[in-house]
Amino acid sequence: MQDKWIVGVDLGGTTTKLAFINMDGDIIHKWEIKTDNSDEGKNITINIAKSIDQKLEEVEMTKHKLVGIGMGAPGPVNYDTGVILNAVNLGWRDSFPLRDLLETETSLPVYIDNDANCAALGEMWKGAGNGAKDLVCVTLGTGIGGGVIINGEIVKGVNGAGGEIGHITAIPIGGSQCNCGKKGCIETIASATGIVRQANEELLKEGACGELKEILHQSGAITAKDVMDCVSNRDPLAEKVMENVSFYLGFVLAGIANTLNPEKIVLGVVFQEPGKYC
Amino acid sequence: MQDKWIVGVDLGGTTTKLAFINMDGDIIHKWEIKTDNSDEGKNITINIAKSIDQKLEEVEMTKHKLVGIGMGAPGPVNYDTGVILNAVNLGWRDSFPLRDLLETETSLPVYIDNDANCAALGEMWKGAGNGAKDLVCVTLGTGIGGGVIINGEIVKGVNGAGGEIGHITAIPIGGSQCNCGKKGCIETIASATGIVRQANEELLKEGACGELKEILHQSGAITAKDVMDCVSNRDPLAEKVMENVSFYLGFVLAGIANTLNPEKIVLGVVFQEPGKYC
Numbered sequence: 001m002q003d004k005w006i007v008g009v010d011l012g013g014t015t016t017k018l019a020f021i022n023m024d025g026d027i028i029h030k031w032e033i034k035t036d037n038s039d040e041g042k043n044i045t046i047n048i049a050k051s052i053d054q055k056l057e058e059v060e061m062t063k064h065k066l067v068g069i070g071m072g073a074p075g076p077v078n079y080d081t082g083v084i085l086n087a088v089n090l091g092w093r094d095s096f097p098l099r100d101l102l103e104t105e106t107s108l109p110v111y112i113d114n115d116a117n118c119a120a121l122g123e124m125w126k127g128a129g130n131g132a133k134d135l136v137c138v139t140l141g142t143g144i145g146g147g148v149i150i151n152g153e154i155v156k157g158v159n160g161a162g163g164e165i166g167h168i169t170a171i172p173i174g175g176s177q178c179n180c181g182k183k184g185c186i187e188t189i190a191s192a193t194g195i196v197r198q199a200n201e202e203l204l205k206e207g208a209c210g211e212l213k214e215i216l217h218q219s220g221a222i223t224a225k226d227v228m229d230c231v232s233n234r235d236p237l238a239e240k241v242m243e244n245v246s247f248y249l250g251f252v253l254a255g256i257a258n259t260l261n262p263e264k265i266v267l268g269v270v271f272q273e274p275g276k277y278c
Numbered sequence: 279m280q281d282k283w284i285v286g287v288d289l290g291g292t293t294t295k296l297a298f299i300n301m302d303g304d305i306i307h308k309w310e311i312k313t314d315n316s317d318e319g320k321n322i323t324i325n326i327a328k329s330i331d332q333k334l335e336e337v338e339m340t341k342h343k344l345v346g347i348g349m350g351a352p353g354p355v356n357y358d359t360g361v362i363l364n365a366v367n368l369g370w371r372d373s374f375p376l377r378d379l380l381e382t383e384t385s386l387p388v389y390i391d392n393d394a395n396c397a398a399l400g401e402m403w404k405g406a407g408n409g410a411k412d413l414v415c416v417t418l419g420t421g422i423g424g425g426v427i428i429n430g431e432i433v434k435g436v437n438g439a440g441g442e443i444g445h446i447t448a449i450p451i452g453g454s455q456c457n458c459g460k461k462g463c464i465e466t467i468a469s470a471t472g473i474v475r476q477a478n479e480e481l482l483k484e485g486a487c488g489e490l491k492e493i494l495h496q497s498g499a500i501t502a503k504d505v506m507d508c509v510s511n512r513d514p515l516a517e518k519v520m521e522n523v524s525f526y527l528g529f530v531l532a533g534i535a536n537t538l539n540p541e542k543i544v545l546g547v548v549f550q551e552p553g554k555y556c
Contacts, residue, residue, distance in 0.1 A: 134436055148537060150428050157539020158412055168536045172529045251450045255533050258446045259426060261435020 001067070007052060007108070009071040010115060011035065011044070011098075013090045018051060020059075020066075025126045029059060041092030049105035068109040072118035073098055076160050082112055085160075115139075116163060117154045120147025123266045132263035136256055138165055141270040143179075144187040150260065165256070166191070170248040190249040192224035192271045198241045199227050211235040224271040279345070285330060285386070287349040288393060289313065289322070289376075291368045296329060298337075298344075303404045307337060319370030327383035346387040350396035351376055354438050360390055363438075393417075394441060395432045398425025401544045410541035414534055416443055419548040421457075422465040428538065443534070444469070448526040468527040470502035470549045476519045477505050489513040502549040 002023055010017040012035060019030040033051050036043040056063060073084045082099020084092075102110045113121075120137035123129040129137075133152040139145040146165030148155040155162040166187035167180050175184020176197065188194045202208060203216055212230045216222050230238035253265055280301055288295040290313060297308040311329050314321040334341060351362045360377020362370075380388045391399075398415035401407040407415075411430040417423040424443025426433040433440040444465035445458050453462020454475065466472045480486060481494055490508045494500050508516035531543055 132436075134433075146537070150433055151431065153429065155412075155428055155538055158410075158541040159539055161539040162537070164536045164539065168533045169529060172525070247450070251447060252533070255446045255530070256537055258442045259424075259440070259534055259537060260433055261437055261439040261442065263436040 004067045005061075005065050007066055007069040009048060009069060010118070011048075011071055011073050012115075013037070013074055016044075016048060016051075018048070018055070020055070029055060031055060037091040041087065041090070041096060044092070045098070045101040045105045048102060052106060063107070066108055068111065069102065069106065070118070071098070071102070071110060071112045072115035073112050074115055077112055077114050078160060079113075079156060082110070084112070113154070114145070114147070114160075114163075116145025117147040117156075119145070119268060120149050120163070120266075121154065123268075124149055124152070128266045129264055134260065134262045135264050135266065136165075136253075136260065136262045137266045137268065138253070139268040139270065140190055140192070142192050144191050148256075148260070148262075165252070168252050168255070170252050186248060186252045190245045195224040195227050195241060195245060195271075196222060198244060199238065202237050202241060208237060210237045212238045228271065282345045283339075283343050285344055285347040287326060287347060288396070289326075289349055289351050290393075291315070291352055294322075294326060294329075296326070296333070298333070307333060309333060315369040319365065319368070319374060322370070323376070323379040323383045326380060330384060341385070344386055346389065347380060347384065348396070349376070349380070349388060349390045350393035351390050352393055355390055355392050356438060357391075357434060360388070362390070391432070392423070392425070392438075392441075394423025395425040395434075397423070397546055398427050398441070398544075399432065401546075402427055402430070406544045407542055412538065412540045413542050413544065414443075414531075414538065414540045415544045415546065416531070417546040417548065418468055418470070420470050422469050426534075426538070426540075443530070446530050446533070448530050464526060464530045468523045473502040473505050473519060473523060473549075474500060476522060477516065480515050480519060486515060488515045490516045506549060 005020045005022055005028060008019040008021050014035055015032050016035045017030070017032045020028045022028055033047060036047055056065070074090060075087060076085045077083070078085060082097065084096045084098045087094055087096035099110045099112050116137065116139050119139050120135060123137050124132060124135050129135045133149065135149040137147040144166030146163040148163045167178065167182065167185045169175070169182065169184050170186040170189055171184035176188040177183055178185040178188045189198070199212060199222055203213055210230070211233055212222060212226060212235050215226050227238045227241055231242045257265065283298040283300055283306060286297040286299050292313055293310050294313045295308070295310045298306045300306055311325060314325055334343070352368060353365060354363045355361070356363060360375065362374045362376045365372055365374035377388045377390050394415065394417050397417050398413060401415050402410060402413050407413045411427065413427040415425040422444030424441040426441045445456065445460065445463045447453070447460065447462050448464040448467055449462035454466040455461055456463040456466045467476070477490060477500055481491055489511055490500060490504060490513050493504050505516045505519055509520045535543065
């Protein structure tokens with residue numbers, strides 16, 4: 001058992017990242033494939049199964065080397081059925097039976113969870129959590145994901161919606177429209193989308209100038225990474241946006257800290273460049 | 279074992295409530311004594327031990343009937359040592375070794391926890407939690423206490439400060455001074471003290487009138503219970519205060535709900551009349 005490998009799969013809307021991991025959690029091989037969202041997602045699990053077989057062949061191993069698959073899915077997961085809910089937003093058919101399809105295609109046992117929960121477990125095991133058993137992990141990307149670990153276990157919540165930190169209201173009166181239907185969620189402020197929106201609002205104001213304005217002139221649009229880069233260069237407009245982001249993110253995280261008194265809060269930022277997790 | 283009793287003790291700054299409880303959690307006898315805060319609290323455990331002996335005699339039972347004592351303490355507790363921290367605020371000596379003193383006085387095993395955590399466990403076992411294993415309990419009194427239960431276990435937090443819901447910031451900019459040193463904590467708004475402060479602010483405004491103003495005229499001061507009673511009678515000034523209280527309390531509880539997706543949030547309100555827990 002000790003010399004076996006686990007397959008780790010991070011299923012994203014655009015890219016699927018895969019890895020063979022040993023029982024100590026060290027990455028032995030890692031690679032990625034494009035996520036094929038066509039035909040209501042029916043090729044997703046077929047492609048993952050094929051890719052695992054190809055990689056095994058490439059590294060001259062057989063399937064006996066593998067004990068199973070652990071997968072992070074981009075949405076809330078029903079733990080009993082292994083179904084990913086709200087998958088229709090990704091172009092897949094709704095209530096997508098991800099676990100069963102992948103088990104059929106690969107003949108391996110599959111465990112799935114929400115990707116932010118997987119990030120929290122990963123940070124606890126091998127990352128910035130560094131052994132902490134009471135840990136909150138927040139991932140800032142296009143949206144904001146969250147995973148809460150208490151006594152070493154993910155807080156799933158009564159409906160599997162534990163850790164939905166992105167939809168904590170940060171601005172109770174007013175606030176911008178969120179994809180969830182509410183207004184003023186922290187996701188509307190501290191996600192890549194929120195940062196770009198606020199920067200664009202500032203850039204539209206009379207007298208707006210500086211490095212970020214230059215980038216807008218040159219490329220016609222700005223990204224959250226542009227805003228972060230401009231902060232490094234002390235661009236006042238970018239600094240104003242990121243001060244607002246930091247203020248409200250701190251406000252929300254402080255509330256979580258008061259509720260749970262966690263040992264660590266781990267922030268993961270994935271803006272713009274896929275694969276760069278800083 | 280099944281016919282034995284547990285002693286439940288709710289140690290308050292003014293009153294200590296006691297009960298004999300059977301193994302099913304039913305209250306068999308309950309009574310209360312005054313908490314003697316003199317001499318740095320040295321009589322507290324002596325008085326509890328005496329009172330238990332007296333009650334046993336009164337109901338014609340011996341100490342063999344008792345398996346142990348469970349106590350809720352008005353402050354954060356060190357679980358390893360049974361010491362209550364910050365006890366100096368109550369006039370007792372600091373780092374009060376509550377468990378050890380009470381074990382010595384009674385010759386019974388003693389378990390202590392923060393009183394809001396005990397309230398949460400009690401609500402899960404016999405109260406409004408009704409069997410829910412993921413539960414948040416918030417007690418609104420002079421201050422605001424909180425207890426968070428995940429998978430049937432109290433979230434203690436890395437420093438024993440889990441569930442400090444009263445000190446979640448509700449008003450991030452401005453806000454009133456809290457006893458904890460911060461400003462804008464939900465305790466400054468939704469506790470009895472906070473309600474009275476806001477009502478007094480409204481009553482000082484020019485043109486303030488209505489039932490609450492009458493009570494102020496007659497008795498020279500108002501209580502949180504007066505404000506609640508006036509809301510029942512649709513007094514507009516009292517309604518304005520309680521709308522603000524409800525708004526911010528809802529805001530804070532919604533954030534907790536997003537973080538944990540609990541099965542139930544139980545609100546306990548203890549204003550003015552001791553012993554009335556509604």
